[in-house]
Amino acid sequence: MELSQLQINNVRNLQQVKLQGLQKVNVFYGPNGAGKTSILEAIHLLGMARSFRGSSVKPLITHGCDDCTVFGSISASSPGGPTSRLALGVQRSASGEVQIKVAGKAVRTAAQLVEHLPLQTINADSFDLLTGAPQARRRYLDWGVFHVEHRFYSQWQRFQRCIKQRNNLLRHGKMSDTELAVWTRDLAVSGTAIGEYRQAYFAELKPQFLDIIETLAPELKGLDLRYRQGWEKNTPYEDALAISLGVDRERGYTHVGPQRADIKVTIDARPAAEVLSRGQQKLVVCAMKLAQGQLMSARGKGRCTYLVDDLRSELDEHHSKLVCGLLSTMQVQVFVTSIARDDVCSVWPKSDGLEVFHVEHGQVKPEGNCPSP
Ligand SMILES: Nc1ncnc2c1ncn2[C@@H]1O[C@H](COP(=O)(O)OP(=O)(O)OP(=O)(O)O)[C@@H](O)[C@H]1O
Ligand SMILES: [Mg+2]
Structure with a gap:
């Protein structure tokens, strides 16, 4: 193409x-x-x-x-x-x-x-992947998942719909328990699916990234990417939602879930954004973007x-x-x-x-x- x-x-x-x-x-x-x-x-x-x-x-x-x-x-x-x-x-x-x-x-x-x-873009805004808010990294991750996993998009849409409704109910505080439970159940299903798709994609992406960075900047040996799903590790999303229900009610929004996911980029366990020079940051950003292109081709999804x-x-x-x-x-x-x-x-x-x-x-x-x- x-x-x-x-x-x-x-x-x-x-x-x-x-x-x-x-x-x-x-x-x-x-x-x-x-x-x-x-x-x-x-x-x-x-x-x-x-x-x-x-x-x-x-x-x-x-x-x-x-x-x-x-x-x-x-x-x-x-x-x-x-x-x-x-x-x-x-x-x-x-x-x-x-x-x-x-x-x-x-x-x-x-x-x-x-x-x-x-499309993959490498420009001045791409530094956001390292120095910006988690949203930039979620968007990056979801670009990849979207292009290799076609079931992702419908779950993502469903999740957006559910969380909007659930947060609306929480914000106004006048919901019945049954009404809230309906949205919570749906949110748990779509949120779990999103988490699984992202996790599976990330597991394939990381080795590609490490391979590329080894070529581009072998001196950055201690570089690591870690995926954070947005709720407690090894806890089903449904359980994480149940545990956080009290706090959600108190604060008026859903505060655990894929909407809080992130990718932590570190070098020798320190945040890469704090340690790396601007040129090194660009190399890391390039490696992240090139890894997605390579993975897409490797999965037979085109270039x-x-x-x-x-x-x-x-x-x-x-x-x-x-x-x-x-x-x-x-x-x-x-x-x-x-x-x-x-x-x-x-x-x-x-x-x-x-x-x-x-x-x-x-x-x-x-x-x-x-x-x-
Ligand atoms: N809405 C607009 N309508 C008309 N001209 C615009 C508009 N927005 C920006 N420009 C002008 O368009 C020109 C081209 O901008 P562009 O960012 O593409 O330049 P560039 O070639 O990439 O330059 P640089 O080397 O500085 O990055 C600029 O002179 C800018 O002021
Ligand atoms: Mg320009």
């Missing part, structure tokens, strides 16, 4: 950009404020129907315009077989409307879109597409080469930005041809192949 064409309308400073003949590795270079990150934002919008950052789409729409649209064509080819194409389209308006089309047909939810163009903003920031030449080398061996499609053309060309493995685009003032010009020197 590869994005072969892209048409962007009114995404930040990209008013009308058409890109054809996209390749496996696509490099966008140009000065500050040119529109490089905006191209990655547009691809993100096409794959996820939302922005890199948060849920607000307004900042993404070109000032003075009512909406933005991105169309893309995805081609999938099997060895020796014909190439099939799939058209995707996303329109977001300032008033909040979302229109998503897959193969020309309108679909209702973003979940129906994301499976067609699974994800990587959006790497400002590849060279924080990384020295040696480590940039290691990251690029891994992306290259994974055979994934990559969209990468940098300030200078040579920033990427000089560190990418020579065996790959890179398609280079120059970006300036919201205009994107193809410059052809860039063989590494």
Whole structure:
């Protein structure tokens, strides 16, 4: 699965950009404020129907315009077989409307879109995985579970519905015990399922991560990832809910469960965010994201597409080469930005041809192949 064409309308400073003949590795270079990150934002919008950052789409729409649209064509080819194409389209308006089309047909939810163009982003916000709140790590984990375990999403939806209802009842304090018990029972079932899916996924992810970090930063030997499910270990979720009922009533919300899960990233038992340098943090974040892509391919769920903003920031030449080398061996499609053309060309493995685009003032010009020197 590869994005072969892209048409962007009114995404930040990209008013009308058409890109054809996209390749496996696509490099966008140009000065500050040119529109490089905006191209990655547009691809993100096409794959996820939302922005890199948060849920607000307004900042993404070109000032003075009512909406933005991105169309893309995805081609999938099997060895020796014909190439099939799939058209995707996303329109977001300032008033909040979302229109998503897959193969020309309108679909209702973003979940129906994301499976067609699974995206991994490596940008300045990715440091949240180490330094941010647990929510960033839960989102990371759930991205992976969603793409390898298709039963996860319905349980996740069910859990969200239940916890909302249960918290509503707890907050208003006027519920009957029977009413609360109904939601608690349902919450226990979906919460247990979510916990099991996450646990199983994490068990596969961790060795992939440790393998990659061994390649990228062998000096970070004491690095470890641990999954915390969000309630007492070795206790069934149903029992954890029963134990916490009194406190839940008192505080007016459900305070144990998968909504409290986290991944602890430590080095020699200390929080990695406190110990690691910024460059080392970027390597850990890259390893976490690359591990998910590798796992997805290993599970036969296809290859994800990587959006790497400002590849060279924080990384020295040696480590940039290691990251690029891994992306290259994974055979994934990559969209990468940098300030200078040579920033990427000089560190990418020579065996790959890179398609280079120059970006300036919201205009994107193809410059052809860039063989590494
Ligand atoms: N809603 C908007 N409408 C129009 N222009 C916008 C909007 N939001 C941001 N911009 C402008 O779009 C331009 C491109 O921003 P972008 O983040 O893509 O730049 P960049 O090439 O990634 O730069 P850098 O190298 O600094 O990261 C900037 O000049 C920015 O001010
Ligand atoms: Mg940028």
